[in-house]
Amino acid sequence: MIELRNVSKMYPNGTKGLNQMNISFAQGEFVAIVGLSGAGKSTLLRSINRLHDITEGDILIDGQSITKAKGKQLRLIRRNIGMIFQSFNLVKRSSVLRNVLAGRVGYHSTLRTILGRFPEKDMNLAFEALDRVNIVEKAYSRADELSGGQQQRVAIARVLAQEAKIILADEPVASLDPLTTKQVMDDLKKINTELGITTIVNLHYVDLARQYATRIVGLRAGQIVFDGPVSEATDERFAEIYGRQVGKDELLGEQRV
Amino acid sequence: MSAGAELKRPKAPSKLKHYLTAAIVVLLLWGSSIQTDATLGELIEGFPNMFDLLREMFPPKWTYLDNIVGAMLDTIRMALIGTTLGAIMAIPVALLCAGNLMAQWWLRYPVRFVLNLIRTIPDLLLAAIFVAIFGLGPLPGIFALSIFALGLIAKLTYEALEGIDRGPLEAMTATGANGIQRIVFAVIPQISAHFMSFTLYTFEINVRAAAVLGLVGAGGIGHYYEITLGFLEYDKTSVIIIFTLSIVLLIDYASSKLRGKLL
């Protein structure tokens, strides 16, 4: 359902983010993308919902080109793709509920959303989403009163309320401690299996990728150097991806609770 | 499912506070517009006059520049002297106000109180009073500007003084230094750049202020606004405005560059 055809991304300063990439992701997959920082993981994810424009090639979402989409059409495609960020990207001063409802704005007219007249169905969706990540009791708290892990779960609830068919998670656990990392990854996995939402996650930790993903994609210098099921993603293969042995800092390892 | 979710919903916090605040703000605005007779109609009626005025201001009568260059120099002089005097007076006052240098609270709080009082009175008002006391001319203007500078610089400086690193002070005390020695060796090196920066900043403000003091007879270029507006010579007024604007922006630019270098 997501298809990248010959995608290249050149940054204005001349560095190549993505290099002639061809890959597709099927409905319901849980894909982990691994690689060193600077390998193009973030660029890849942000190209899929066009937070970054690519310089070459085409990206199709359910057969529709997001690269060529404009205005309303682009926003409609984006509405189906939820995104989760390393730094949560919540409005810290707004309530949790309002942050979750922000996921619904793509469904309504500008005037209606600005007046805050979200229909009852949206409110239910928002509360259900919060319930699914177990923080419904925090609905009216200000987002900055929550811990990092809770904030990331609010961000997940926002994506759920958005009724996205695809979730892109850009290093969702990079700023969390091991315990909350597990909770957030469990949430993502649960959503993936229960709702069948295609999930693509950028991960720094190799063992985390092996634990949760059904498929692992390894990147190096903007190119795919590994693509296969978890069973094939052995330490030896990762040594190839990284160009050396898997380092201690790339494993969550025994720190994990 | 939705019924279950509804049950679990926490109670939404009351919005009464927001409504009350909004009501108070609306009430204040409504009362204010009644008090000032501010109506949109009047504004719209006045607009043609405004455009007439602007039309008469252009093109500016550039030859008038010869008449006002002297007054502009006076304005800068006033700002310079006023700020300098204020800055000099501000040094002892700031030291008196700083809680970490002066232990005598009975001295500190009255001085701070007076400082706060001074800062409530706008410079043009001070100038008007000084004109009543000393008569017309730049002198009352200079006094007004120096009092204003004293208030601002002393406040900024004593706040900076209270934020200095205590370490050097303790070290000087440990070497057996007296009060003055402590200030010279431990305080001045920490604060001098800030003080200079505050003084330059005040100078910027004072240049703007000095440009209008003439309206109450306290010298400088402000006097010429009254002359030209009184004789309906708007093309000359525009020369004054443009000239003042360029001088103010020039001084602002130079001063902020200098301040950037200091800190």
Added chain:
Amino acid sequence: MMKSWSHMVQAPKKNRYRWLIYLALAAVYIWAFAGVPFTGFKETAVQITKAIMTGILAPDWDFVYLPEGEDLLRGLLETLAISILGTFISTLICIPFAFWAAVNMSGSKVVSGSGKMALSFVRAVPEIIMALMFIKAVGPGSFAGVLALGLHSIGMLGKLFADEIENMDKGPVEALVATGANRLQMLWFAVIPQVLPGFLSYTLYRFEINMRSATILGVIGAGGIGTPLIFALSTRNWDRVGIILLGIVVLITIIDILSGAIRKRLV
């Protein structure tokens, strides 16, 4: 024997042009002081100072409230009203300017630079000069004062607002774009909630400044407490000058305290 340390460590050379700077400074000050006519004070100066002092110590309490109008309370109320309305107008008008001048909203340095330039031009024209202009347009009175404050304050508020917008966290904006929000929705859900407390705080701060400005607008006939003050000064009615000064100081102090308390709660 004493060792000569100066052979081993040289004191760093002082800036060679240091004395030039000092010389220039000295020249500037000589120029400045030479240009001021120190003609001595009026003989009456001491006398008037004393009179004002006694005026402040024994003010004309009757002036506080006069049934037929034109008293202290009404003057102060008008001053307050001018500054409230002026601040409100400038806050409304400066918001689009702020978005224009903020580089992360306008998109290019050239566009935002031109916005910043426009704002500093507005700021450089003193409010009292603007009031003189508005008097020509809408006639003398407090409405001219309102318009003058409203226009002049745009300069400073617009700049402060633009800084606030530039300092916001761009993460939420990205998140809203990713959900398929359009530009207005992005502004409303990601930008406004972040910058609103800062905007309100700066508005109150500007209101404090406008209170001070509004007290002097009356000097040129733009309403407020300045009118009776300048009248009392020119008729040498020192008791009345005293009560008016007292009234101004008290009002501004109260406003400062109130506004400061609200601002502290906002942040």
